[in-house]
Amino acid sequence: DSGVTQTPKHLITATGQRVTLRCSPRSGDLSVYWYQQSLDQGLQFLIQYYNGEERAKGNILERFSAQQFPDLHSELNLSSLELGDSALYFCASSTPADTQYFGPGTRLTVL
């Protein structure tokens, strides 16, 4: 158990819908990272937050957004969902400059 929690574990929804994925980092970690793992594109970095502020942005679509709250949990919002958004979404956390530890992931299926 990495200490990073993600909910829900599975999510099935329809095209055009909006979903929210939630992540709670390890105790003491200020940084949260979101990654997408899809069959055709592998693992890709989406976005990083540090202590409530956006720190880095990767290949995140405009339909996707994230935030980190004062209690350091983070949410990834995916809207206008398309079939191609079906993937495993990972959250990771770390102390600054340290190793990232991953949550169990949320499997999103868009029908």
Place this chain on the structure above:
Amino acid sequence: AQTVTQSQPEMSVQEAETVTLSCTYDTSESDYYLFWYKQPPSRQMILVIRQEAYKQQNATENRFSVNFQKAAKSFSLKISDSQLGDAAMYFCAYRTGSNYQLIWGAGTKLIIKP
């Protein structure tokens, strides 16, 4: 651009034997970190081992060790005394010292034959 290449889509090894997974990377940075993560069928992403580029000594964690060749930009993972529980996808990942996003290889599927 920084890239990570894992040229072996799949490897198999007999239980109790040793196997080496390859990873090469491309970077112009001098300060960076390299990682091996394991993803078993449960899909959990588990850290196996970490190497700082400034350290000449190869990292070791129990049965897992790396061969870090900085000049060749090579970072291979050696698994000794392979066990059935080692069966998983193994991903090589890279990040710079200042940019913490991980850049990933495509992964190598490791099969353990009993």
